[in-house]
Amino acid sequence: MGSGVIRAPSVSRFGTKVMSAGASTPPESVMSGARKIVVLGAGNVGGTLAQRLAESDLAEEVVLIDIIEGLPQGKALDIQESAPILGFSTRVSGSTSLDALAGADIVVETAGLARKPGMSRSDLLTKNAEILRGHALAVRKHAPEAIVLIVTNPVDVMTFWFREVSGLPPGRVFGESGTLDTARFRTFVAQALHVAPRDVTGFVLGTHGDTMVPLLSLTSVSGVPLTQLLKADQLAAIVERTKKGGGEIVELLKMGSAFYAPSAAQAELVRAVVLDERRLVPVTAHLEGEFGLKGLCIGVPAILGRSGIVRVVPVDLSPSERTAFDASAQAVRADLAVLAALPRAA
Numbered sequence: 001m002g003s004g005v006i007r008a009p010s011v012s013r014f015g016t017k018v019m020s021a022g023a024s025t026p027p028e029s030v031m032s033g034a035r036k037i038v039v040l041g042a043g044n045v046g047g048t049l050a051q052r053l054a055e056s057d058l059a060e061e062v063v064l065i066d067i068i069e070g071l072p073q074g075k076a077l078d079i080q081e082s083a084p085i086l087g088f089s090t091r092v093s094g095s096t097s098l099d100a101l102a103g104a105d106i107v108v109e110t111a112g113l114a115r116k117p118g119m120s121r122s123d124l125l126t127k128n129a130e131i132l133r134g135h136a137l138a139v140r141k142h143a144p145e146a147i148v149l150i151v152t153n154p155v156d157v158m159t160f161w162f163r164e165v166s167g168l169p170p171g172r173v174f175g176e177s178g179t180l181d182t183a184r185f186r187t188f189v190a191q192a193l194h195v196a197p198r199d200v201t202g203f204v205l206g207t208h209g210d211t212m213v214p215l216l217s218l219t220s221v222s223g224v225p226l227t228q229l230l231k232a233d234q235l236a237a238i239v240e241r242t243k244k245g246g247g248e249i250v251e252l253l254k255m256g257s258a259f260y261a262p263s264a265a266q267a268e269l270v271r272a273v274v275l276d277e278r279r280l281v282p283v284t285a286h287l288e289g290e291f292g293l294k295g296l297c298i299g300v301p302a303i304l305g306r307s308g309i310v311r312v313v314p315v316d317l318s319p320s321e322r323t324a325f326d327a328s329a330q331a332v333r334a335d336l337a338v339l340a341a342l343p344r345a346a
């Protein structure tokens with residue numbers, strides 16, 4: 001090209017105008033984007049995610065939905081009023097009606113209850129599954145073409161449940177947890193080595209929780225294997241801290257749980273879909289025989305693009321990693337069994 005002429009816009013999968021390449025054409029990342037992203041749940045995670053998405057101009061419209069009247073509307077207006085200062089164009093709105101899902105290209109599920117005193121883990125599972133059942137049916141009705149990112153915990157179980165109730169194709173419903181756990185792992189490695197956090201790459205697989213599986217064999221600093229840079233006991237301490245990363249924040253905050261790093265991880269996945277980046281990232285994916293497992297969702301490496309999960313990428317696991325991964329899968333199956341008796345339909 002190089003003619004300097006801006007060519008007529010074409011239309012992306014999300015129906016948004018995308019300019020063709022040309023010398024004076026703005027970069028595609030500026031011109032492309034989803035038309036509408038809906039964030040279900042306007043709590044700490046949902047509100048912060050909506051802010052990050054609006055500020056990065058990934059969509060024409062970001063909508064927050066919550067059951068608490070005024071909360072989604074108030075947070076949306078507050079975010080919108082930062083647009084003149086920050087210079088973004090996204091329209092941000094809030095609603096308490098699931099009708100506002102209509103026409104969403106991407107839906108991010110962050111709604112749910114936190115565990116209250118006296119509530120068992122299976123009580124929480126059941127309550128959050130009931131909330132997500134309503135949302136899954138609403139997505140099927142109002143936004144059947146949407147790509148859905150699940151955040152609500154326990155995320156592996158909720159991803160499977162949402163997929164099952166909504167009936168959407170497995171590649172279009174996936175969960176975020178490994179990106180966050182990996183970011184925590186990368187942070188601790190960067191701190192130990194005094195290097196730039198972005199130069200540390202790695203993978204944390206399995207469930208979001210004590211049974212997560214950091215893959216040390218696939219971790220490096222700009223290609224230099226981590227095992228050459230840190231001693232075994234230092235690595236073991238970092239792995240332990242990563243496993244308890246969520247709990248460490250909960251203890252410090254005393255109220256609520258982490259939301260800055262989680263929302264950054266979710267925004268990264270949304271971006272990979274909107275811009276069709278084909279990132280190879282750890283995501284909670286529906287397995288159909290990969291890693292020798294089927295009929296559950298769990299954190300694995302996968303390529304993410306505009307159609308959602310393009311494919312799961314199996315990697316070799318050492319015997320101890322395999323044992324830990326199988327323990328993760330067992331934990332997910334035990335939680336899924338709790339949901340077996342719940343109704344799927346409205």
Ligand SMILES: NC(=O)c1ccc[n+]([C@@H]2O[C@H](COP(=O)([O-])OP(=O)(O)OC[C@H]3O[C@@H](n4cnc5c(N)ncnc54)[C@H](O)[C@@H]3O)[C@@H](O)[C@H]2O)c1
Nearest residue numbers: 041042043044045066067111112151152153155176177262
């Ligand atoms: N996967 C991850 O990496 C990750 C990381 C952080 C948090 N989480 C999970 O994300 C979820 C949200 O965390 P948070 O800190 O934002 O919690 P929060 O309590 O601040 O927000 C949850 C919001 O959900 C809303 N809600 C409840 N029922 C609803 C319904 N039926 N429809 C719409 N909204 C409803 C609540 O009113 C509340 O505003 C939790 O389940 C948490 O465990 C997951």
